[in-house]
Amino acid sequence: MHYCSQCGSTVQLEIPKQDNRLRHVCSNCGTIHYQNPKPVVGCLPELNGRLLLCRRAIEPRYGSWTLPAGFMETNETVQEGAARETLEESGAKVEVGNLYTMFSLPHVSQVYLLFRARIVAQDVKPGNESLEIGFFNETDTPWANIAFPVIRETLWLYWRDRAHGTFGLHTGDIVRIPGQLRRYRVHLNY
Numbered sequence: 183m184h185y186c187s188q189c190g191s192t193v194q195l196e197i198p199k200q201d202n203r204l205r206h207v208c209s210n211c212g213t214i215h216y217q218n219p220k221p222v223v224g225c226l227p228e229l230n231g232r233l234l235l236c237r238r239a240i241e242p243r244y245g246s247w248t249l250p251a252g253f254m255e256t257n258e259t260v261q262e263g264a265a266r267e268t269l270e271e272s273g274a275k276v277e278v279g280n281l282y283t284m285f286s287l288p289h290v291s292q293v294y295l296l297f298r299a300r301i302v303a304q305d306v307k308p309g310n311e312s313l314e315i316g317f318f319n320e321t322d323t324p325w326a327n328i329a330f331p332v333i334r335e336t337l338w339l340y341w342r343d344r345a346h347g348t349f350g351l352h353t354g355d356i357v358r359i360p361g362q363l364r365r366y367r368v369h370l371n372y
Contacts, residue, residue: 186213188211189210218291219288219293222252222292222295223253224249224295225297226297226299226340227276227299228298229301234268234316235323235324236248236249236272239310239312243330247327247328250312251264252270252311264276264299265299271308272309272312273306274303276301278299279297282336282352283336284296284352284354285336285356296336298349320345323337332356336352
């Protein structure tokens with residue numbers, strides 16, 4: 183950030199009074215510009231024992247498979263956002279169920295909230311952000327071409343829980359390993 187969104191003056195990094203972190207502070211009006219993590223919401227859409235995945239038509243990870251998910255919009259709940267993203271990316275109308283995974287990704291300032299969901303209308307079709315969509319069971323999941331570590335971890339947990347017949351809430355962190363491109367450490371909180 184270089185300029186204040188309130189008055190247009192330059193900003194500088196400093197620790198404001200009664201704070202403990204560097205923030206962008208306007209040199210003119212004193213506005214403190216906080217930068218907070220962005221919530222990403224999505225679903226694990228289920229139909230007849232299979233999960234719906236979308237093949238990405240956008241960067242990053244163009245052509246890779248993912249669960250339908252995206253950034254939350256203002257004035258919507260996390261469940262509404264998850265259902266909207268699923269509809270936009272796959273055409274699937276879902277009944278959103280319980281929160282299934284919540285992962286912090288501090289290296290990209292995101293928090294993922296992924297819900298189990300039941301598909302209630304089967305007229306699915308790829309949206310603008312999807313090249314194609316498909317329904318997968320565990321054995322035909324395209325493991326070598328999953329877009330993001332958070333999606334891979336969520337899918338792995340889902341198929342494991344499904345095999346055991348019990349689904350709980352899983353939380354954790356996915357942290358990039360310094361100096362290693364696309365290598366991550368996963369920490370689950372049980």
